[in-house]
Amino acid sequence: MTRAKPSNGNKQRTIYVCQGTGCISGKSLEITEALKKAVKEQGLQGVNVDFTGCHGFCEQGPVAIVEPEGIFYAHVTAADVPEIVESHLRDGKPVERLFYKDPVSGEAIPYHKDIKFYSMQQRIILRNCGRLNPERIEDYMAVGGYESLKKVLKEMTPEQVIDEVKRSGLRGRGGAGFPTGTKWDFCHNAVGDQKYMICNADEGDPGAFMDRSTMEGDPYTVIEGMTIAAYAIGASEGYIYIRAEYPLAVKRVRLAIQQAEEKGFLGDKIQGSDFSLHIHVKEGAGAFVCGEETALLASIEGKRGMPRSRPPFPANSGLWGKPTTINNVKSLATVPVIIDKGAEWYASTGTEKSKGTCVFALTGKIANSGLIEVPMGIPLRKIIYEIGGGIPGNKKFKAVQTGGPSGGCLPESYLDQPVDYESLAAAGSMMGSGGMVVMDEETCMVDVARYFLSFTQAESCGKCVPCRIGTKQMLDILERICQGEGRPEDIPLLQQLGEQVKAGSLCGLGQTAPNPVLTTLRYFRDEYEAHINEKRCPALSCTKLISFYILPDKCQGCGICARECPTECIAGGKRMVHVIDQEKCARCGTCLEVCPERFSAIVKVSAEEVDVPSEPIPVKEKPKAAAA
Amino acid sequence: MKEIFSHYQGDKQELIPILQETQAKFRYVPAAAMHEISRFLRIPESTIYGVSTFYAQFKLTPLGKKLIRVCRGTACHVRGASKVLAEVEKQLGIKAGQTSDDLEYTLETVACIGACALAPTMTIDNETYGKMTTKKVAEVLGDTSKAE
Numbered sequence: 001m002t003r004a005k006p007s008n009g010n011k012q013r014t015i016y017v018c019q020g021t022g023c024i025s026g027k028s029l030e031i032t033e034a035l036k037k038a039v040k041e042q043g044l045q046g047v048n049v050d051f052t053g054c055h056g057f058c059e060q061g062p063v064a065i066v067e068p069e070g071i072f073y074a075h076v077t078a079a080d081v082p083e084i085v086e087s088h089l090r091d092g093k094p095v096e097r098l099f100y101k102d103p104v105s106g107e108a109i110p111y112h113k114d115i116k117f118y119s120m121q122q123r124i125i126l127r128n129c130g131r132l133n134p135e136r137i138e139d140y141m142a143v144g145g146y147e148s149l150k151k152v153l154k155e156m157t158p159e160q161v162i163d164e165v166k167r168s169g170l171r172g173r174g175g176a177g178f179p180t181g182t183k184w185d186f187c188h189n190a191v192g193d194q195k196y197m198i199c200n201a202d203e204g205d206p207g208a209f210m211d212r213s214t215m216e217g218d219p220y221t222v223i224e225g226m227t228i229a230a231y232a233i234g235a236s237e238g239y240i241y242i243r244a245e246y247p248l249a250v251k252r253v254r255l256a257i258q259q260a261e262e263k264g265f266l267g268d269k270i271q272g273s274d275f276s277l278h279i280h281v282k283e284g285a286g287a288f289v290c291g292e293e294t295a296l297l298a299s300i301e302g303k304r305g306m307p308r309s310r311p312p313f314p315a316n317s318g319l320w321g322k323p324t325t326i327n328n329v330k331s332l333a334t335v336p337v338i339i340d341k342g343a344e345w346y347a348s349t350g351t352e353k354s355k356g357t358c359v360f361a362l363t364g365k366i367a368n369s370g371l372i373e374v375p376m377g378i379p380l381r382k383i384i385y386e387i388g389g390g391i392p393g394n395k396k397f398k399a400v401q402t403g404g405p406s407g408g409c410l411p412e413s414y415l416d417q418p419v420d421y422e423s424l425a426a427a428g429s430m431m432g433s434g435g436m437v438v439m440d441e442e443t444c445m446v447d448v449a450r451y452f453l454s455f456t457q458a459e460s461c462g463k464c465v466p467c468r469i470g471t472k473q474m475l476d477i478l479e480r481i482c483q484g485e486g487r488p489e490d491i492p493l494l495q496q497l498g499e500q501v502k503a504g505s506l507c508g509l510g511q512t513a514p515n516p517v518l519t520t521l522r523y524f525r526d527e528y529e530a531h532i533n534e535k536r537c538p539a540l541s542c543t544k545l546i547s548f549y550i551l552p553d554k555c556q557g558c559g560i561c562a563r564e565c566p567t568e569c570i571a572g573g574k575r576m577v578h579v580i581d582q583e584k585c586a587r588c589g590t591c592l593e594v595c596p597e598r599f600s601a602i603v604k605v606s607a608e609e610v611d612v613p614s615e616p617i618p619v620k621e622k623p624k625a626a627a628a
Numbered sequence: 629m630k631e632i633f634s635h636y637q638g639d640k641q642e643l644i645p646i647l648q649e650t651q652a653k654f655r656y657v658p659a660a661a662m663h664e665i666s667r668f669l670r671i672p673e674s675t676i677y678g679v680s681t682f683y684a685q686f687k688l689t690p691l692g693k694k695l696i697r698v699c700r701g702t703a704c705h706v707r708g709a710s711k712v713l714a715e716v717e718k719q720l721g722i723k724a725g726q727t728s729d730d731l732e733y734t735l736e737t738v739a740c741i742g743a744c745a746l747a748p749t750m751t752i753d754n755e756t757y758g759k760m761t762t763k764k765v766a767e768v769l770g771d772t773s774k775a776e
Contacts, residue, residue: 021741021742022746022756025743025756025757025758026746026758057745059745059746061745061746204739205740206702208740208742209740244648245738245740245741246742247754283644283645283648285648285686286683288739299644300641302641302642303679304678304679304682305682305683361703363702363744363745363747364702364706364707365707369703401702404702435744437702437703443706448705451702461682566718588711588714589711
């Protein structure tokens with residue numbers, strides 16, 4: 001809200017349309033063009049159409065904000081453009097039907113600042129996301145961008161910068177939580193004629209997209225932070241390693257580098273100092289393990305991205321054997337703020353051991369899904385029920401998964417735990433890169449464990465035997481359990497294998513891959529037991545263990561299910577009670593979806609039989625007429 | 629290949645970017661291209677083959693004209709990505725990882741495209757489609773065949 005310029009009279013307005021990947025998939029590029037055209041046709045003076053990066057509230061996308069009022073529009077379509085332009089931008093009357101509706105109260109909320117999803121956040125890393133045009137460096141400079149770098153170059157020695165970051169308590173936001181200042185100190189003290197600064201933007205965790213959004217929404221802050229880090233460690237070459245799956249982030253980061261060079265914030269003798277830095281972009285080629293730092297280095301060098309044992313640590317022997325520092329996107333995006341506002345200011349947020357804020361990608365079975373930034377130490381309950389607006393469809397909360405494939409699933413009893421590195425680790429999960437996937441009663445925890453294992457098993461680079469073969473064995477067992485062929489000895493076997501894979505693997509991938517299995521075994525053992533002993537899936541999710549039945553007293557013989565059934569296994573006829581052939585049924589659930597709500601004749605069960613006729617019978621006349 | 633090489637110095641670390649350009653140009657990495665890269669960078673073909681097979685991005689067989697990817701990220705998974713995948717497989721008549729015989733479509737799954745708030749998602753070339761349902765699949769696939 002800070003950057004909207006107040007004007008003479010009240011006519012000056014800017015509408016910012018989100019152009020993050022999420023909103024672009026909702027055709028926000030077309031909306032922007034339509035707005036520009038309509039504003040021009042109307043000849044509106046003092047009205048600007050501009051765009052921003054991701055607002056974080058992708059669920060409501062495409063979103064747009066009108067400044068200076070701070071009116072927030074959700075689910076905008078190109079068809080809404082004439083009304084927005086005429087009613088709001090021209091006549092000053094906001095379009096109420098496009099306001100965000102609170103999922104709990106159903107109330108329409110006009111102002112961005114009043115939306116709970118935003119008002120309860122504390123944004124440091126994402127401070128500019130959705131606030132500025134991510135393709136114009138002047139916008140970043142107008143909100144104080146590059147002041148921190150100027151201050152560092154003018155007033156601070158590298159030692160002072162490292163000391164400031166150390167005192168701030170900033171820890172690596174990539175997952176492991178190693179103190180950033182200490183990491184820089186190692187590299188600063190390492191002997192070497194050439195040092196490298198690397199930004200790890202290989203965000204591979206399924207369910208996490210904060211690095212992508214940060215690069216798409218505010219690439220300048222990442223580059224400024226990286227430049228300060230390079231100054232602190234004494235690097236003159238830098239690399240940003242970005243997933244190739246993020247084409248928009250790659251484009252904006254490249255553009256931001258080019259603009260920073262033009263403004264003298266990158267290149268030779270930055271801002272007239274003796275410090276020079278050149279940053280190159282390297283695109284990843286689709287290997288999850290490259291998020292691990294030594295594997296990432298191998299990938300930049302043009303090799304297979306396989307981790308190696310440490311020591312030597314990259315601080316001493318990294319890229320091409322030279323001292324190298326690797327920091328995550330979010331850690332670097334925090335650095336300019338620490339320099340600007342001071343270590344004490346930053347350290348005043350958070351808990352004793354985890355300072356500052358953390359960004360989570362809140363997704364899954366949650367009403368408000370999107371990116372959130374909250375102070376460390378906030379209870380999970382607050383994130384899920386207040387910011388997230390709870391579980392949609394009156395379903396019951398079951399678990400929250402943090403830390404992606406390396407993390408674990410936490411049950412309801414952990415909802416009041418503070419979120420920080422230590423408490424998540426104590427619960428068997430981890431902070432990881434910040435994915436937070438909410439699961440409700442319809443999510444099967446054995447299937448979730450199987451899902452994560454299938455991911456890590458496929459992404460294992462194959463170097464360490466326990467990881468390569470152990471995860472495969474674990475996956476085979478989990479698949480068997482989901483198919484209803486589990487054996488009682490599978491549970492202790494999974495436990496044992498999990499611990500061995502953790503102990504016997506070289507890098508973070510193998511050391512954490514069993515976590516989803518071990519935590520679900522710890523907190524949801526009853527679900528494993530139900531699958532194995534009763535051949536029952538309590539969440540009614542594992543296809544092999546469920547069946548669908550048509551209730552004879554509810555079916556009205558409309559025939560929709562029989563028409564839609566892909567395997568043609570439903571027998572029926574006009575005004576006949578339909579019957580599913582259980583042998584032929586593929587358990588796709590199409591019939592349940594298409595059965596009209598007023599009949600709701602189809603049920604899904606597991607390890608139960610429902611009494612139904614063996615072939616179609618006439619529909620019983622409803623006694624409704626008599627009652628009326 | 630000559631045109632691609634003109635953007636590079638012939639340094640070993642350029643292998644992955646060169647493979648990426650090759651992939652983009654031919655829609656796969658042909659064996660003949662590996663041979664040329666080997667001579668250009670002075671590294672054994674076996675190493676190039678090793679790198680090409682390590683990274684998911686590189687294909688050794690030609691891709692279809694349209695690359696369809698169904699996201700199987702966690703958020704997509706819990707919101708029903710497997711049903712979307714099954715529907716796409718049914719409509720295209722190919723399984724994930726396969727290319728249709730007429731080289732029109734290649735279907736893949738992807739670990740995460742980072743549009744989790746719109747789960748379940750799928751992409752067709754560079755277009756992202758969010759909040760997918762089995763019903764929307766036909767619409768989205770139809771969208772692209774019309775654009776032809």
